[in-house]
Amino acid sequence: MAVPDNGPVIVSISWWLCFLCGGFLALRVYAKLSRSQSLWWDDYTLITSWTLLLIQSVITQIGQRLGFGKHTVDIAPCNLATIALYTSIGASISCFASTGSKISFGVTLLRLFKGPSKWFVWFSIVTLFMAMLPSALLTWIICTPPEKAWNPSVEGKCWDPVIATDYGIFNAAWCAVIDFALALLPWTLLWGLQMRMTEKIGVGVAMSLGVLSGVCAIIKGVYVVQLREQDFFYNGKDVTIWTSVETATAITGASIPVLRVFFKEKRSTHVTQDRRNDESVPQAQVKRPRSISMSQV
Template sequence: MTETNGPRLVASLWSLVVVSLAFLAGRLICKARYSNGFAWDDHILIFSWICFLVYAALATVSTTYGYGHHLLDISPADIPMAIKLLYIGQLIAGLGAATSKASFALTLLRIAQKPWQIFLLWFFGLSSIFAHALSIIFTFVACTPVRKVWDPTVPGHCWGFKALLNYGIFMSSYSAAIDFVLSTFPTLIIWKLQMNKKEKVGVVVCMSLGFFAGIVTVGRACFIPRITTKDFTFKSVILSICVAGEIAVTIIATSMPFYRRAVQETLTKSKGYHLDEYNMDNLSKHKSLATANQISKNGFATAASMPDSESERQILGGMNDGNDVRTGELSVSYRNSGDEEGQAEKEGRADPISG
């Protein structure tokens, strides 16, 4: 039996596809339940996962043509199709990785307050997509005719292999840099807010998990120089897994912050609390501040709503330039744990991940 990395590739790809889908689905469920619906960052992240799915499918089909085997063990007639499917899949995967970073940048734009923060988020989000667009262009203009990219036996000429290799290293390095920069933004923005310190730490940790995507991308950049054209179909499998890992980790990292409210609700119930929330948006067309007396003698308004024009740009559910945190709706919380006082308890924690 010939040595092959094909089964390892297929198992890795589809495991990551399923896991990332589970986290994405959880994000969407939480957004549907706890916020005012989906936004552009959600739609873009869904597109990113679809790109990941297409990549996994193409790479899987590529293994049926011999990808994952040593080059000498593959039928010469199958090599062009194996490489073609892989190249197209990796280009689509790159688009998925770029758009997943853009999605996170859009999410961070909701809590960005300063002009330089907004500028950098737009810059990194768009430049990630632009850099990948160049990668697509370079792939299809590197050889004349284009078929020679995946079929070396076709007459024609190509750019030097080293030029494409260097751009691949640059792309991976720049992608990792974007991951690291975006991971630091939550700390810069959220740490200055008037929140409980434990809440700040929890929010920052959840929103900084993209750091791990950067680590995966650094690993990919370090591995690229080890690839040779002599046994490309066997040695590049690890690189293909790293590409999948980058997308999956980014999707997971950008989805987890939206789980906070679900986790808080679960913990509240597990401690014997029964949390009843009532949306009070319809009580006032102007969304004015409601007092405890206006709601119930035992109820407490957790926060005041903000104007629509302000709340749309805040992932925190509302935040002014003075760094006050307010939720985007009025809610009443009752403590029904059977304690002797039976007193209403105020849920005063700000929720930065409500979307």
């Protein structure tokens, strides 16, 4: 009889998400460098987040080879503490990866806004980071000595596990609120610009994809309760997967606005060249479509 194992599903989805959002990030970087634009702090933050997601995927793969994804009774006893340690490390890394991907978009918005809106973006960035830190560190401080958190056989004391679970739910909820707020903020800027309505909607939708990351944060928050379950190595599939989905969605969503401008410029350039070749239209007479200046994105 086959042993129930969620490990292959967890690992395959984790790697697929890592490479998918990595592709969007690579295109984002290429789009900027090909236009002779320097990378800025939002780009470096996003690259760091993806690197952490890659490390998280490697750790998940190692844990799966040791038995992560199976019922606890089906895992070799000598591997239980090691899997728990890797799971703790991966959870801490995922916190920084997810939050960093959201902060990256906030850093982008800092270049577009002034006044109260800019201060709100700063508030969002700071509170995202401050709310994330306890989630990333709880595993390492919840027990005395810390080793007891991943090795129950060690003598010591631990806080009530409900504390970590409840805070995880709060952190996910706060991330969702900030995602929604930052996703809607660009519309306040776009509505005052002299642009065609279709162009406003196109730019607005491209810059509002953080909403999807917020939805993922809510779903992850629902599954955080799996941390309370005794057989987490098997039952923790959903919270593990949705943690990666949240980060990958944020990285992809932050890359799409840059790619939209890049492909729009490429298309405009090809149209201009075709007109010059077919109609001999002087470059000075060719009107380029008006768009929001996204060179700062």
